[in-house]
Amino acid sequence: MKVFLVAAVLAVAAADSPAPYHPAPAYKPAPYHPQTQYKEEARPFAFDYAVNDHYTGTNFARNEQSDGHNVQGYYSVVLPDGRTQHVKYTADHYGGYNAEVTYDGEAAYPEQHSAYKPAPYKPAPYHPAPAYKPAPYHPAPAYKPAPAYKPSHY
Incomplete structure (x- = not known):
């Protein structure tokens, strides 16, 4: 009977108490649906450039074009050993990247x-620091308290 009374009192007390406050989150991201990704149309392009600077010896070139699905290109660069490296490549979504690399010239490493x-x-001459000599010890004078103040009687 006591257990029943205690349970009844707790149930009444729980019903009268207000629910705890839980604020809504400040940011709720939009749900992610991978099948609704936007697919951009492939666009054809073409570009090329070249640099041949006789003063510095810089010499390289690049050329690339695409029909929107397949990419073809070429680049060349002069290597530090004097050879010229030529790379012709193609790339697409099915065959991946395929390159044909060739070299012109012979590798040379001039002195x-x-x-x-x-x-x-030549290291600097070594001069050791002088040996340590502590300063002479002079103890502080003994403490002598000042005379106590004695008021005069008038």
Whole structure:
């Protein structure tokens, strides 16, 4: 009987208490539906450029064109060893990227002749710091309290 009374009192108390406050989230992202992705139409393009600077020796070129589905291109660059690397490539969604690489010239590694000649390494002379000598010890004078103040009687 006591258990029944306690349960009844708790049920009444729970019914009278207000529900806890849970605010709505400030941001609710839109649901993601992968099948509703926008697919952009493929667009054909073509471009090319080339640089041949005799002063610095920079020499490279690139050419690429696409019909919207297949890409074809070519680029060439002079390598540091003196050879020219040529790459012809095609790329599409089915065959992936396919490249044909060729080289012109022979690899050469000429000796580097430079006007700069570094001086031989010569360490600075070693001068050790002087040995440590502590300052002479002078103890502080003994503490002597000031005379106590004694008021004079008038």
